[in-house]
Amino acid sequence: MDEDNVRVNNISNTRPQAMTSPHDDQPPSDNGSEDTFLSLSPDSSWGSKRVENISVSPNVDKNGSSPNVDKNGSSKQFAKYDVKGASSNVNKNGSTKQVDQKDEPKPVQPAHIDTAAPFESVKEAVSKFGVIVDWKAHRAQTSERRKYIEEELEKAQQEIPAFKQKAELAEQEKDQVLRDLSNTKRLIQELKLNLERAQTEERQAKQDSELAYLRVQEMEQGVAEESSIAAKTQLEVAKARHQAAASELLAATNELEETRKDYQILKSERDAAVQKAQEAVSAAKEIEREVEDLTIQLITTKESIESTHALHLEAEEHRLQEAKELDQDAINLDRELKQTEEELENVKQHIILAKDLRSKLETSSGLLRNLKDELAVYMQGKMPEVDDDEQFTRKNIQSGVAEAKKDLDDVKSEIERTNEEIMCLKTAATSLTAKLESEKQVLTNVRKQKGLGAGAVVNLESELKRTRVELDDIRKREKEAREKLVELPKKLQKATEEAEKARSSVERARLELKKLQEEAEEAKTGVNSLSGRLAATQKQIDAVRAKEKIALGAINALRESESSRGGKQDKNAMSISLQEYYDLSKQAHAAEEAANIRVEEAESWIDEAKESEMQSLNKLTQLNSENAARKDALNAALQRAEMARETTSSIEQELRKRKGEDEPEQKAEAPRGGLFKRLSQKGSRETPSPSATTGDTTPQTKGDGADANGNAAESSSDGKGFFRRRKKLNIVMPKMTLMNMNMKKRPSLFGNKNPNPNPT
Numbered sequence: 001m002d003e004d005n006v007r008v009n010n011i012s013n014t015r016p017q018a019m020t021s022p023h024d025d026q027p028p029s030d031n032g033s034e035d036t037f038l039s040l041s042p043d044s045s046w047g048s049k050r051v052e053n054i055s056v057s058p059n060v061d062k063n064g065s066s067p068n069v070d071k072n073g074s075s076k077q078f079a080k081y082d083v084k085g086a087s088s089n090v091n092k093n094g095s096t097k098q099v100d101q102k103d104e105p106k107p108v109q110p111a112h113i114d115t116a117a118p119f120e121s122v123k124e125a126v127s128k129f130g131v132i133v134d135w136k137a138h139r140a141q142t143s144e145r146r147k148y149i150e151e152e153l154e155k156a157q158q159e160i161p162a163f164k165q166k167a168e169l170a171e172q173e174k175d176q177v178l179r180d181l182s183n184t185k186r187l188i189q190e191l192k193l194n195l196e197r198a199q200t201e202e203r204q205a206k207q208d209s210e211l212a213y214l215r216v217q218e219m220e221q222g223v224a225e226e227s228s229i230a231a232k233t234q235l236e237v238a239k240a241r242h243q244a245a246a247s248e249l250l251a252a253t254n255e256l257e258e259t260r261k262d263y264q265i266l267k268s269e270r271d272a273a274v275q276k277a278q279e280a281v282s283a284a285k286e287i288e289r290e291v292e293d294l295t296i297q298l299i300t301t302k303e304s305i306e307s308t309h310a311l312h313l314e315a316e317e318h319r320l321q322e323a324k325e326l327d328q329d330a331i332n333l334d335r336e337l338k339q340t341e342e343e344l345e346n347v348k349q350h351i352i353l354a355k356d357l358r359s360k361l362e363t364s365s366g367l368l369r370n371l372k373d374e375l376a377v378y379m380q381g382k383m384p385e386v387d388d389d390e391q392f393t394r395k396n397i398q399s400g401v402a403e404a405k406k407d408l409d410d411v412k413s414e415i416e417r418t419n420e421e422i423m424c425l426k427t428a429a430t431s432l433t434a435k436l437e438s439e440k441q442v443l444t445n446v447r448k449q450k451g452l453g454a455g456a457v458v459n460l461e462s463e464l465k466r467t468r469v470e471l472d473d474i475r476k477r478e479k480e481a482r483e484k485l486v487e488l489p490k491k492l493q494k495a496t497e498e499a500e501k502a503r504s505s506v507e508r509a510r511l512e513l514k515k516l517q518e519e520a521e522e523a524k525t526g527v528n529s530l531s532g533r534l535a536a537t538q539k540q541i542d543a544v545r546a547k548e549k550i551a552l553g554a555i556n557a558l559r560e561s562e563s564s565r566g567g568k569q570d571k572n573a574m575s576i577s578l579q580e581y582y583d584l585s586k587q588a589h590a591a592e593e594a595a596n597i598r599v600e601e602a603e604s605w606i607d608e609a610k611e612s613e614m615q616s617l618n619k620l621t622q623l624n625s626e627n628a629a630r631k632d633a634l635n636a637a638l639q640r641a642e643m644a645r646e647t648t649s650s651i652e653q654e655l656r657k658r659k660g661e662d663e664p665e666q667k668a669e670a671p672r673g674g675l676f677k678r679l680s681q682k683g684s685r686e687t688p689s690p691s692a693t694t695g696d697t698t699p700q701t702k703g704d705g706a707d708a709n710g711n712a713a714e715s716s717s718d719g720k721g722f723f724r725r726r727k728k729l730n731i732v733m734p735k736m737t738l739m740n741m742n743m744k745k746r747p748s749l750f751g752n753k754n755p756n757p758n759p760t
Contacts, residue, residue: 190515207237209637216644294474301467308463322446329439333432340429347425350418357411365408 119125214230 204241205633209633209640211237212637212640216640216647219644220647291478294477298471298474301470305464305467319446326439326443326446333436333439336432340425340432343425344429347418347422351422354415354418357415361408361411 119128211230211234215228215234218228218230
């Protein structure tokens with residue numbers, strides 16, 4: 001909605017209109033919608049307050065909402081409120097807030113507000129100060145916009161590589177175009193130079209031809225060579241040309257010397273750069289070797305440190321294990337000592353018992369002896385008085401003695417057993433004491449090793465510190481080497497650039513020499529390619545015509561079959577269905593169209609070939625016309641020379657006749673005869689030779705006049721003078737052409753490989 005005024009609503013029928021618009025009255029807003037753009041909660045204390053004056057900005061945006069209202073529903077810019085008791089502003093929660101009067105805008109248009117009852121609901125305030133908007137539709141629009149933007153972004157991302165490729169192709173085409181442009185510029189410059197040379201040669205040829213024509217006219221008129229203007233001008237022109245050629249030759253020699261000097265300087269610089277590059281490469285290789293050695297040392301030191309760490313850890317583990325084992329062995333030894341002490345006490349008790357048994361044995365053995373003695377005495381005294389009772393008592397005594405012996409043997413065996421046990425215990429005690437002593441020695445050795453291990457640890461720590469310092473030094477050296485390696489490529493690049501510049505200068509000189517040969521070869525290849533293309537196009541045309549004939553034959557056959565269907569069918573005729581006929585007609589039509597397309601393509605190829613052939617023919621015709629023009633000019637010059645020869649021969653014949661008729665006429669004709677004599681002498685001196693064709697010949701004339709001696713010499717040698725005069729007349733005009741040839745041959749010093757000397 002395009003509105004310029006604030007929406008005014010009629011809240012109730014009993015209350016008058018709250019706000020009057022200065023322009024147009026707007027319709028009341030819909031109070032039933034819940035999706036509102038603005039929400040205000042009026043304060044309940046407004047009923048007891050009287051609003052005096054409110055100045056509201058009537059500007060409303062296109063959506064119908066006030067631009068001075070934020071998203072939370074609070075007004076951004078209010079005018080001055082004059083309220084009894086306080087000056088307040090309403091926020092979204094209905095609380096009052098102090099308004100800064102510095103940011104107050106000036107009222108645009110005042111509006112009349114009545115002092116009616118407060119707002120009964122938020123919708124009324126919204127309808128009065130804001131506009132109702134469908135927020136769901138707004139969200140849908142924003143989501144659609146977001147989706148559209150994302151799709152466009154994806155499309156752009158997909159198109160980026162294609163555009164990159166296009167940009168790269170454009171750059172390549174640009175580079176190619178620039179190369180072609182540089183080549184064309186170079187060709188244009190070369191053609192300009194060739195054109196200037198041709199123009200200069202043409203001017204010189206014109207001058208030579210004009211001078212020759214003037215000289216012929218003078219000779220026809222009978223003007224002497226000393227007084228001939230053409231000879232003087234010819235001599236001046238020859239001198240000027242000679243001076244120009246000499247100056248050009250000097251300039252060329254100077255340029256050649258300068259280029260040689262530059263070449264030598266560039267060569268020396270290249271050699272120096274190559275040497276520097278080689279030195280840099282060797283230094284880089286040495287640095288790389290040093291770095292490799294340092295890295296190997298670093299790796300070895302790291303490995304040694306790791307091995308020492310591992311050995312130290314293993315020694316610590318062994319020490320702990322040995323300490324644990326020693327503690328356990330000590331506990332076991334204490335237990336064994338206690339057991340041996342107990343066993344010793346038992347053995348001592350057994351020994352005491354054995355001693356008691358020995359004493360008892362001795363006493364019993366003494367008693368036994370005594371009893372035996374008494375028995376023997378008693379038996380000797382009362383042998384005959386023995387009766388059964390006495391025998392019985394004797395048996396009893398013998399049994400008691402046997403039992404006593406058995407007991408004695410048992411006691412002896414026990415004593416021996418106890419002695420053996422005592423010996424075993426003694427050996428065990430000695431072995432245990434030996435073990436204790438060995439364990440004590442082991443303990444002392446371990447304690448000594450602990451002391452040695454602490455010293456080794458200290459030494460290892462010092463070695464570690466030393467290796468760390470060495471590693472720091474090695475890292476510093478590596479950094480310096482890397483910096484040098486970073487600088488080396490720059491130096492190498494400079495040296496290579498200088499060498500490439502020298503090479504490019506040499507290659508340019510070589511390319512300039514090869515250009516003319518390449519142009520001729522390109523022209524030949526162009527003619528050959530055109531002929532090949534013409535032959536290929538002719539073959540394609542023949543093939544297309546053959547296919548066209550085949551297609552026309554098929555079409556005629558189909559037409560004949562259609563015409564035969566209209567009448568009666570023959571016996572040999574074959575009937576086909578309508579669909580097959582349509583298929584065949586479509587195929588024929590397609591074949592005809594393909595043949596037409598191929599014919600058109602062949603014709604276009606033929607046209608292109610003809611155009612290219614016409615261009616080449618035009619070039620050839622231009623070249624032929626130029627050659628023909630040069631030949632015509634040469635023929636004209638030759639014809640003029642022949643005419644001059646004929647005129648001179650006729651003059652000589654007339655002179656000879658006059659000499660034979662009378663002497664006065666010979667005297668009258670003496671100056672002219674002297675002139676021709678001098679000309680013949682000059683011709684005899686200036687006969688054409690290889691040396692004469694290369695140098696600039698200047699006419700040399702004798703200053704003495706005609707006299708009687710000269711006439712006499714001429715009359716005496718008529719035959720020789722005739723041949724000499726013929727030779728002189730043959731040389732007069734070729735002399736100028738030879739000068740022209742020399743001037744044309746001189747540009748070959750500057751690189752012109754295809755001079756066009758006049759074939760005289």
